[in-house]
Amino acid sequence: MKAAPFDYHRPATVAEAVQTLAEFGDEAKVLAGGQSLIPLLAMRLTHFENLVDISRVPELQGIDLVDGEVVIAAGTSHALVGMDDEVADSVPLLSLAAPHIGHFQIRNRGTLGGAIAHADPAAEFASVALTLDATIVAASARGDRQIAAADFFTGLWENSLAADELLREVRFPVWSGRVGFGVHEFARRHGDFAIAGATVAVELDDDDRVVRCGVGLLGLGSTPERGTPAEQAVTGRPVTDITAEEFGRLALSDLQDVPTDLQGSPSYRRRVGAAMVARAWTDATTEALNA
Structure with a gap:
């Protein structure tokens, strides 16, 4: 199959890009790395009258x-992102998550902003953004707008960007002190979308109590989810009083619509998801205790 006809636009600046989006509105779609959009277009699962290719806009690199x-x-x-030394030193959860994204060809072409804007429930960088309370910056002809990651993902492949807005950048806070991070996911084959997975960040005080904790869940809802009950339950408690199994169960305790498909039933995904959360928690707390 081939994509339906469309008009192609290649802006050279962010200003040109947002003007094009303002002109065409819902009839336009941003093309970044194309690793998700191009297959959808080729199979005619979606169609847009205008594609706005931002892959060569210098302002959107770095x-x-x-x-x-x-x-x-x-x-x-x-x-x-995965090989950058600054990222590895300051936001190691991104470095841990990057190797789980597809295969190296996908990682070479796909973009961080595109993956987050696509809002796939199994997207690793989207999960990291939730876990660390990242801020998404949207640009439009009206100016920039900041969106908390918790407010960005609204449904399956849906986000809170307006039709004339372009995701400009993502700001990840640096966690310092006695911190640790963990990423675990399960897929049928390496490079496949995760059936279930988790990203975990934790900070401890000098008495080994949990100061703050973030949990992102992959493949366990219609959009990237957060394990809020587990975060709330462990904050202020000695980390040694919390078992990994307890933490895994808590993280999934308020999920309502765990998906079902050929890869697994909701009960199977819950079981696997709890195990992935437990493993990521173990890695994160072990690192924090040794920090």
Whole structure:
């Protein structure tokens, strides 16, 4: 199959890109790495009258450390995020998550901003954004708008961007002190979408009590989810009083619509998901205790 006809636009700047989006509105779609969009177009599962290719906009490339946050421009590839020394030092959860994204060809072409905007429930970087309370910056002809990651994902492949907005960058806060991170996911084959998975971040005080905790869940809802009950239950408690199994159960305790498909039933996904959360928690707390 081939994609239905469309008009192709290649802006050279963010200003040109947002003007094009403002002109065409719902009839336009942003094309970044194309690793999700192109297959959908080729199979005619979706269609847009206008594609706005931002892959060569210099402003949408790069990684910077600014005021305690790692700022990653939306067009930066998964591969560059995964191999960047600044990211590894300041936001290691991104470095841990990157190898789980598809295969190296996908990581070379796919972009961090595109993956987050696509809002796939099994998207690793979307889960990291939730876990760390990242901020998504949207650009439009009206100016920039900041969106908390918790408010960004609204449904299956849906986000809170307006039709004339472009995801410009994502700002990941740097967790410092006695912190630890873990990523675990289960897929039939390496590179497949996760049947279930988790990203976990934890910070401890000098008495080994949990100061803060973040849990992102992959493949366990219609959009990236957060394990809020587990985060709330462990905050303020000695980390040694919390078993990994307890933490895994708590993280999934308020999920309502766990998906079912050929890969697994809701009960199977819950069981696997709890195990992935438990493993990620173990890795994160072990690192924090040794920090």
